[in-house]
Amino acid sequence: MSFSQGLSGLNAASQALDVVGNNIANSQTIGFKSGSISFADVFAGSQIGMGVQVSGVRQNFSDGVLGQGTGSLDMGIQGNGFFRLVNQAGQVFYSRNGQFKTNENGYIVNDTGMLLTGYQASGTPPTIQPGAAIGPIQIPTEQMPARASDSGSMKGNLDSGAKIIDPELEFDPKDSNTYSSVNKIDAYDSLGNRHEINVYFVKTADNKWKVYTNDSTAEVVDGAGKVQYQEIDIAFDSAGQLTTKPARVPIVGAAYNGAEALGFELDITGMTQQASETAMESPSTSGYAPGKLNGYTVGNNGQIIASYSNGQQQPLGQVVLANFTNAGGLASSGNNAWTETPSSGQPVVGIAGSGNLGNLYGNKVEASNVDLSQEMVNMIIFQRNYQSNSQTIKTQSELLQTLVNLG
Structure with a gap:
């Protein structure tokens, strides 16, 4: 039995080191959320346990530190919420990585090409209508039309x-x-x-x-x-x-x-x-001459404001955030993104700062929440655990060898 106990311990310690290694590897990944492993004992009709098993890997969704962004469309979240993204096939993903840019068609995308969603400004002059249909946000590049003075x-x-x-x-x-x-x-x-x-x-x-x-x-x-x-x-x-x-x-x-x-x-x-x-x-x-797009900024409420050569500004869209009753139930899909599952519950979508949604900050990005000091300590602990389990196997082997020699 000691062989199976020790082997289960080796497997558990190995998987724990895998989690620690993944955390350390992603300590500089924007928006990454660290994981922690959970263990459970194994019994099979005996008071002597059969060893240990991995019961799951939990994700830590605490905030990472906000740092300065490098692009005009960079965004960081503090508090509850995820960016809502869609891929080219229309599948919805959720992420805390706020590094965004525009693609060849003017849509706001992340580095993997997923489109950021929210409210698109419409009308003349453009206005944002909360509660309207949520979809990919596009940055128009055409010039701002003139407006005649009427007051x-x-x-x-x-x-x-x-x-x-x-x-x-x-x-x-x-x-x-x-x-x-x-x-x-x-x-x-x-x-x-x-x-x-x-x-x-x-x-x-x-x-x-x-x-x-x-x-x-x-x-x-x-x-x-x-x-x-x-x-x-x-x-x-x-x-x-x-x-x-x-x-x-x-x-x-x-x-x-x-x-x-x-x-x-x-x-x-x-x-x-x-x-x-x-x-x-x-x-x-009132009124102004036509103007060319000079650039845009993201406000702390998620509004994307464009600046034009005629000195005017106007909203282009507003980013929405999504939150879940049980964020820990989200399924990791790689590329700093998660997908909805029955365990996570359905998303609640709204504007940053409203309801239980966190705040959104323009020209900021959220760093990984990995605590490197703690991960190094964990690595030492799991390494010792691995060595101890290997020692139980070695000891059992020596006992068997003694029995063989007696025969």
């Missing part, structure tokens, strides 16, 4: 001590004596052409002003060729607060280079009048 705002202060302009003088942008100050803002038409808009302020009386605008890039003219200016009257109270509310001055431009005519309202409700120099904050308008 704008300007804030600032008008000098209450400014000279009142003679009402007999007709407003003329070429004559600085006919206005108190001028400011410029940029706007964009439907093709992304930039238009320079002039905004003139004319003080007509104490606390009273006129505001004129014109599109100097594509001026609007009447039948006689005279430039047309848009205008409104505004007034302030004795405390310098605007009493004309809402105060919106039209911005109108002629059709330019094949684009639609420009037309929107500039909100100047935030203007004040104080005894200080006229000064304007940076005005803003």
Whole structure:
């Protein structure tokens, strides 16, 4: 019996060393989860055991340390959850390895070609709709289309001590004596052409002003060729607060280079009048020129944000995570991936940070959670165990040899 006991011990110790060796070999594998072996004794109708057997190899899904990523699509998870991947055949896999890149078609893939899944942004401008169909995320490489300006705002202060302009003088942008100050803002038409808009302020009386605008890039003219200016009257109270509310001055431009005519309202409700120099904050308008893709980043909520040459940003998609009631029941499939089994339960899929899902960090990767110091200690222990079991076999052999010699 000692031979079978010792042999079972040798086999168990050998398999334990295999687990330790695999852990050590993958100590630098991104997203790797270490394993630990479990043993069980063997009895067969006797109080003397028949030896030992391996009852299973458990996986340790504790977090690995987050390190700096090397690619713009690198991601790391802390807490519960796995990246959800699909292969070309549509089979679903789960992984903690967050090293991703794009393939020739713009899809986000890992090094084995599996596609990362999540929500794809859609619409104009693109938006992400959580709860939509989950599928492979694609990074579009075409340029961002232009958007025409349809709103704008300007804030600032008008000098209450400014000279009142003679009402007999007709407003003329070429004559600085006919206005108190001028400011410029940029706007964009439907093709992304930039238009320079002039905004003139004319003080007509104490606390009273006129505001004129014109599109100097594509001026609007009447039948006689005279430039047309848009205008409104505004007034302030004795405390310098605007009493004309809402105060919106039209911005109108002629059709330019094949684009639609420009037309929107500039909100100047935030203007004040104080005894200080006229000064304007940076005005803003919606709309932008077309832009080429400069790059993209992954936010901590899993959103993939693209940056364009026109200074704009927009979401392209959002990565989802999957979690299981019993992650230890997942089946290892190699290549740093697992597959669902009846023991793991069905996946719960959602956005990082929601429910019991962990957090996702962009430009980070999760290191292996192997503790090399502990593995070296385990290796020594299992080596001693192997030697001890071999010694029981040797001792049994010597006893048999003694019996043979007696005969």
